[in-house]
Amino acid sequence: MLISYNWLKEYVKIDINAYELADLLTAAGVIVDNVHDLNQGLAQCVVGKLLDVKKHINSDRLWICQVDVGTEVIQIVTGADNVAPGQFVPVAKVGATLPNGLKIKRSSLRGEESCGMLISLEELGYENKVMQPEEKEGIYILPDNVSEVGSELGPVLGRDDYLLELDLTPNRADCSYMTGLAYEVAALLKTEVRLPAYYCDNHLSNEVEKMVTIDIEAADLCPQYSARMFKNIKRQPAPLWMQNRLRHAGMRPISLIVDIANYVMLEHGQPLHTFDYEKIEDKHIIVRKAKAQEKIETLDRITRVLAASDLTIADPNGPIAIAGVMGGHDSEVSEHTTTMLLESASFSGPSIRRTARSLGLNSEASARFSKGIEQGRVMPALNRFAQLTKELAAGEIVPGTVSDFAASEEQAVIHFDPDHASRVAGSPITAEETIGYFERLGFSVEKSNDNLLVTIPTRRPDITSSIDLVEEVLRLRGYEKIGSTLPCVEGSGQLPLAIRNRRLVRNLLRSMGADEVVSYAFHSPEELDLLRLPENDNLRQTVKISNPLTSTQSIMRTSMLPGMLQAAKYNLNRQRNGMLIAEVGRVFLKMDDGDLPVEHEMAGILMGGLISEKNWYEQTPQQYDFYSMKGIIEAICERFHLRAEYRKVLKPYLHPGRSATVLCDQREIGYLGELHPDLVSKLGLESEIKMIFAELNLNVINELSQEDTNYREIAPYPAVARDLAIVINEEYPVGDMLNVIQKTAGELLEDIKIFDIYQGVQLQTGQKSCAFNLKYRAGDRTLKAEEVNAVHNQVIDALIKHFNAALR
Amino acid sequence: MEKKLNQIKLTALEHINSATDMEQLEELRIKFLSKKGELRQVLRGMGKMDAKLRPVIGKLANRIQQEIEEKFSSKIHELKEKQKTQRIKEETIDITLPGKRPPAGHIHPLNLIYGKMVDIFVGMGFEVKEGREVETDYYCFEALNMPKDHPARDMQDTFYISDDVVLRTHTSPMQIHTMEAKQPNEPVKIICPGRVYRRDDDATHSPMFHQIEGLVVGPGVTMADLKGTLEAFFQQMFGASTKVRLRPSYFPFTEPSAEVDITCVFCSGTGCRTCKQSGWIEVLGSGMVHPNVLRNVGYDPEQVSGFAFGMGIDRMAMLKLGINDLRLLFANDLRMIEQY
Structure with missing residues (x-):
């Protein structure tokens, strides 16, 4: 929202400069983001008059102009085609630096000297949206005799001014128009508002009433609909001062009548709409909800289908406008219009907001209606329009107004405990001080016993209760006066288990070499296709975002894998030979319709390539493999005192021979596996590597984990170690052997290490040799050799029996 | 005899002094101080000696033996120190080479x-x-x-x-x-x-x-x-x-x-x-x-x-x-x- 400092000064006496005003407003909660000095870049720019325009002899596109700039006549060569003798034009003289940064120098264009430049609106720093189509092409042509030739350009264009760029919060729509903002400024500067002149009907007879009838049918969506009539509409541009103000507020000047309507909207915050009176069937306006599938062709020549909840302005034939959003093409005021109906109305904000959204039509008017328009603005706007029409001779005012009301607007009266503001601020504020603030805001105050009765003008619909008044008091008093204390509320300050465990996992992963990544929790559906998932796979039961920014962020992840693959790909394609990354985050599992998705916190781990770069102590660094990942999972399980069991598992995206599920107490806490070669080859990596992925469900781990375990006594007796190597069929998993060894050896067995797995020339095909180191120890005595031998022999026998093993 | 003993002493001390490693030293110990060593060989002739002179020669022989032994142990110490210095010199490394780091990741x-x-x-x-x-x-x-x-x-x-x-x-x-x-x-x-x-x-x-x-x-x-x-x-x-x-x-x-x-x-x-x-x-x-x-x-x-x-x-x-x-x-x- 752009507010002209000079224009604002018409309604309230301001004795501080624009920058001071900006600070004052910001400190009161009406945030001014920026102050623009409009006069910048206009030094050496003047009003000139074209005396002579000739075609350049050496160019088809250039014109040689003799320009009277007051003090002299200078020659300017221009490429603009819209030049003609007698025109008043803006001239940048040599030495000027235009608002867009262009420096004007004496130059020669194809042999002709040029001592300045004729300038366009764009060069003056205006945006395209505030220009007429023809103004986008050539130079800007000033109205005739707008000012003396040679006078400074700034004042002529209303540029001896500052623009305050407001960033309004949604509750302060009252500051979105000049007179409303004037009340706020008056409260801050302790002064009065000066309202502009309003037209007042002198005739006793109401001619308008005889010409049109209005009926509000949708009483819940339109409390008031009022109109005035104008005859003999003049077709001419608005005076330059009005055009300037509209442009600086970001609106495009169109024609006198339309510009007056927009000017009044900026001034009073009330959007006005004009209809061609002749096009209104039966001269009967009906404010009603649309019928389902009802159609209307809007001003932009697009036929729109309305919903039954959309509010329309209709005549007996059908809708002639979408209320508050856009007018209809058929009833539009055109160059043939002689009699015009001017609408000023109050519509329900939420209804307009909904309609504007669903039709995708966001205009200055709909934005203002969406925030709600009090009835109090309706008549002043009509009368102000009439006043300006009279002053600018834009047409003939038909005496009288016509209105229909569905509700009347009451001023809110709030009971206010004068201590309330003190209690909120935590410091004493007297009743007198409080009353003073209310009076500055134009709120009237009566005393009623110990309470105050505060009457709120309708222009402040944001104030509905006592706490809203507290805010008014505190912001006018200044937030800097609020003290600094600590609340008396005590808290335990404890961290929940989920957070403690998450931190533990994070730190463990870091200590084992993982770099932590943070990916978006949404991705594109195609990334699931990459995982080779069948149609009915659980991971495809995704939560979908109905209004994603892009399709690449349209479904919530069901696995950590897609996001981590992105991260891996990004890094592996940037000259890395290997990586180990981890991420803790949530996955979202879709439930039956109506139920919220289940959110699980997962730890994803992805590794691939070289464990370390080649270095001086290790010429051939190791590659990450399945067992690197399993080691990490084991370490995490150990940290949470979980006894994990690994079983083969098939997942479409994992190598079928190199993947396992991790079970604790019969519950799956996660899985790990090498990524399927097909998946890796489709990733688009510069060089293909093996990648291993694991995913652990922290919610399940939180349920199963034990935080503290009892101390196990350290045995004071020596251990006895025995090695054993067997040759068996390669099909037998080592895990099964470990189980047999453990079961057979019983309590005396303290630890088993596997120190060699061999397959090769010294053995028959299909056989492998496994070497174990067993450590025996008793907690209460020194073991004797015979005792150990007996147990160890049993172990050997059991292995031979179970696996048809041969001792090596 | 006294002359002989002094001669042995001089020769022994001289040899020990010029020994460069432990093996040489061991050979010298056997040569001079063992049971079949030169010192003992000389003392075997003491039986034929005047009874009055025996204690004097005995004393001298003991002193010479002690002197040689002392020389031995100081030489051993010297050689060991030399060996140690040598080893430390050989074991010196380039401390500016980068360290062998355990894997360490990073928290986001x-x-x-x-x-x-x-x-x-x-x-x-x-x-x-x-x-x-x-x-x-x-x-x-x-x-x-x-x-x-x-x-x-x-x-x-x-x-x-x-x-x-x-x-x-x-x-x-x-x-x-x-x-x-x-x-x-x-x-x-x-x-x-x-x-x-x-x-x-x-x-x-x-x-x-x-x-x-x-x-x-x-x-x-x-x-x-x-x-x-x-x-x-x-x-x-x-x-x-x-x-x-x-x-x-x-x-x-x-x-x-x-x-x-x-x-x-x-x-x-x-x-x-x-x-x-x-x-x-x-x-x-x-x-x-x-x-x-x-x-x-x-x-x-x-x-x-x-x-x-x-x-x-x-x-x-x-x-x-x-x-x-x-x-x-x-x-x-x-x-x-x-x-x-």
Whole structure:
């Protein structure tokens, strides 16, 4: 929202400069983001008059102009085609630096000297949206005799001014128009508002009433609909001062009548709409909800289908406008219009907001209606329009107004405990001080016993209760006066288990070499296709975002894998030979319709390539493999005192021979596996590597984990170690052997290490040799050799029996 | 005999002196001092000697033996020292070669700051509550005094799953859940950290980001308590000289509402490009809990009051670590992450 400092000064006496005003407003909660000095870049720019325009002899596109700039006549060569003798034009003289940064120098264009430049609106720093189509092409042509030739350009264009760029919060729509903002400024500067002149009907007879009838049918969506009539509409541009103000507020000047309507909207915050009176069937306006599938062709020549909840302005034939959003093409005021109906109305904000959204039509008017328009603005706007029409001779005012009301607007009266503001601020504020603030805001105050009765003008619909008044008091008093204390509320300050465990996992992963990544929790559906998932796979039961920014962020992840693959790909394609990354985050599992998705916190781990770069102590660094990942999972399980069991598992995206599920107490806490070669080859990596992925469900781990375990006594007796190597069929998993060894050896067995797995020339095909180191120890005595031998022999026998093993 | 003995002594000492290693020395010991050694050989002739001379010669022989032995042990010591010096010299390494590092990963900088912020609040007695990321419209908006079609809904562009289910745009829903789970008017002192989503994507907005909200409710909680709490937090976060400034603002769930600025962390308040020369940077939104919000959870605004605040963890991380593009936090470039 752009507010002209000079224009604002018409309604309230301001004795501080624009920058001071900006600070004052910001400190009161009406945030001014920026102050623009409009006069910048206009030094050496003047009003000139074209005396002579000739075609350049050496160019088809250039014109040689003799320009009277007051003090002299200078020659300017221009490429603009819209030049003609007698025109008043803006001239940048040599030495000027235009608002867009262009420096004007004496130059020669194809042999002709040029001592300045004729300038366009764009060069003056205006945006395209505030220009007429023809103004986008050539130079800007000033109205005739707008000012003396040679006078400074700034004042002529209303540029001896500052623009305050407001960033309004949604509750302060009252500051979105000049007179409303004037009340706020008056409260801050302790002064009065000066309202502009309003037209007042002198005739006793109401001619308008005889010409049109209005009926509000949708009483819940339109409390008031009022109109005035104008005859003999003049077709001419608005005076330059009005055009300037509209442009600086970001609106495009169109024609006198339309510009007056927009000017009044900026001034009073009330959007006005004009209809061609002749096009209104039966001269009967009906404010009603649309019928389902009802159609209307809007001003932009697009036929729109309305919903039954959309509010329309209709005549007996059908809708002639979408209320508050856009007018209809058929009833539009055109160059043939002689009699015009001017609408000023109050519509329900939420209804307009909904309609504007669903039709995708966001205009200055709909934005203002969406925030709600009090009835109090309706008549002043009509009368102000009439006043300006009279002053600018834009047409003939038909005496009288016509209105229909569905509700009347009451001023809110709030009971206010004068201590309330003190209690909120935590410091004493007297009743007198409080009353003073209310009076500055134009709120009237009566005393009623110990309470105050505060009457709120309708222009402040944001104030509905006592706490809203507290805010008014505190912001006018200044937030800097609020003290600094600590609340008396005590808290335990404890961290929940989920957070403690998450931190533990994070730190463990870091200590084992993982770099932590943070990916978006949404991705594109195609990334699931990459995982080779069948149609009915659980991971495809995704939560979908109905209004994603892009399709690449349209479904919530069901696995950590897609996001981590992105991260891996990004890094592996940037000259890395290997990586180990981890991420803790949530996955979202879709439930039956109506139920919220289940959110699980997962730890994803992805590794691939070289464990370390080649270095001086290790010429051939190791590659990450399945067992690197399993080691990490084991370490995490150990940290949470979980006894994990690994079983083969098939997942479409994992190598079928190199993947396992991790079970604790019969519950799956996660899985790990090498990524399927097909998946890796489709990733688009510069060089293909093996990648291993694991995913652990922290919610399940939180349920199963034990935080503290009892101390196990350290045995004071020596251990006895025995090695054993067997040759068996390669099909037998080592895990099964470990189980047999453990079961057979019983309590005396303290630890088993596997120190060699061999397959090769010294053995028959299909056989492998496994070497174990067993450590025996008793907690209460020194073991004797015979005792150990007996147990160890049993172990050997059991292995031979179970696996048809041969001792090596 | 005396002459012979002295001759042996001289020869022995001379040989020992010129020995260069332990083997030579051992040979010399056998040659001079063993049972068949030269010294003993000479002494065998003592029997034929005058009885008067024997003790004298005996004494001499003992002294010579002792002298040779001493010479031996000092030579052994000398050679051992030499060996040691030699070994140490040989074992000297290039200490400028890089070390053999155990694998060490890195915590994402965002989570470093996340943890730091949570810990400060925990230290101030706040309990930590985390909640769902997919929420109902009621908890995300309506219960927070933002009915459907409320203009303030435009302040937070929302991702919808369905008409009634959204990706939470703030962690405020946990305020409602927490108070609902308590007895009416029971005091509350919580922070709600977590991930939130808004339909926005540029250098300062990410469709996914992180927030910490705080809520304190109890009898007589004031806006000065809000300011004091935030001061305590920011002084731990950015240093003891950090100042906090409140400015009037608007949020549907707080009244009065305040935007909070702190002393610019880059220029310490003297004015720089980041703070647009103002010396202040905006860091969070806050205010006194709106009475409607308290009523929605069965609390009585006549009995208790409270304050709430919410700030972006990502923004704090950017300020704390000097990162100027929010999107960098989610790019997962390990060259950045490995700096932390």
